[in-house]
Amino acid sequence: MGKNKLTKFAETYTFPNFVQPTREEVISQGFSLKGNWHTFFKNDHPIVLELGCGRGEYTTGMAKMFPNKNFIGIDRKGARMWKGGKAAIEENMNNVAFLRAQIDMLNYYFDTDEIAEIWITFPDPQPKKVNKRMTCRKYLNLYSSFLKAEGTVNLKTDSQMLYDFTMETLQSLQYNIRQNVTDIYALPSVPEILNIQTYYEKMWLEQGYRIQYIQFMLHG
Numbered sequence: 001m002g003k004n005k006l007t008k009f010a011e012t013y014t015f016p017n018f019v020q021p022t023r024e025e026v027i028s029q030g031f032s033l034k035g036n037w038h039t040f041f042k043n044d045h046p047i048v049l050e051l052g053c054g055r056g057e058y059t060t061g062m063a064k065m066f067p068n069k070n071f072i073g074i075d076r077k078g079a080r081m082w083k084g085g086k087a088a089i090e091e092n093m094n095n096v097a098f099l100r101a102q103i104d105m106l107n108y109y110f111d112t113d114e115i116a117e118i119w120i121t122f123p124d125p126q127p128k129k130v131n132k133r134m135t136c137r138k139y140l141n142l143y144s145s146f147l148k149a150e151g152t153v154n155l156k157t158d159s160q161m162l163y164d165f166t167m168e169t170l171q172s173l174q175y176n177i178r179q180n181v182t183d184i185y186a187l188p189s190v191p192e193i194l195n196i197q198t199y200y201e202k203m204w205l206e207q208g209y210r211i212q213y214i215q216f217m218l219h220g
């Protein structure tokens with residue numbers, strides 16, 4: 001980790017909107033906000049997650065659009081989330097939190113029906129490790145342990161391989177695919193929520209990649 005990253009990482013421990021218990025604490029003592037995230041936000045508004053949020057552009061972007069929802073950006077890299085955390089503090093956004101955690105441990109952090117919606121933005125396609133793809137069956141199963149029945153999962157990706165894999169997985173599970181857009185920027189009018197661009201999205205767009213979007217439910 002470079003010096004700048006180390007400085008940022010250290011600074012995240014002073015951010016009131018950062019939550020980062022150690023893995024060991026969570027496993028041995030449990031996690032006090034599990035089932036109690038409303039106490040963190042001090043309201044009962046719906047909670048939306050961004051998985052693998054990086055710098056947190058979707059987390060902060062959606063939080064501005066929907067002040068009556070709460071947003072939690074999740075990533076294993078604290079120095080990356082620093083940018084979103086800092087922006088949310090500077091703009092007094094009380095409906096934003098960042099959680100440093102591994103996606104495969106999310107059932108330790110969220111309780112049944114605690115989450116209203118999930119966004120997965122430009123995840124690593126993991127060409128060689130099917131079980132690490134954020135839309136593999138194992139992960140969809142994990143998400144269903146805390147996503148409300150009426151909740152949706154939203155995937156934005158530049159990767160044709162990940163898009164095809166996700167569609168095949170959803171079709172074989174007979175899950176409800178609510179939206180399937182194979183080129184967001186070819187739409188006659190791009191919905192505001194799909195127009196938030198992350199660091200990785202900008203990079204892929206510059207290289208000429210098409211951006212695809214799938215919105216689905218975790219049942220038929």
Ligand SMILES: C[S@@+](CC[C@H](N)C(=O)[O-])C[C@H]1O[C@@H](n2cnc3c(N)ncnc32)[C@H](O)[C@@H]1O
Binds near residue numbers: 053074077080121
């Ligand atoms: C390609 S980047 C995309 C970041 C951001 N969403 C964007 O579009 O700019 C993927 C992100 O997922 C995070 N990530 C990958 N696997 C993860 C895991 N198992 N648990 C938590 N974060 C993970 C990485 O640290 C990285 O920040």
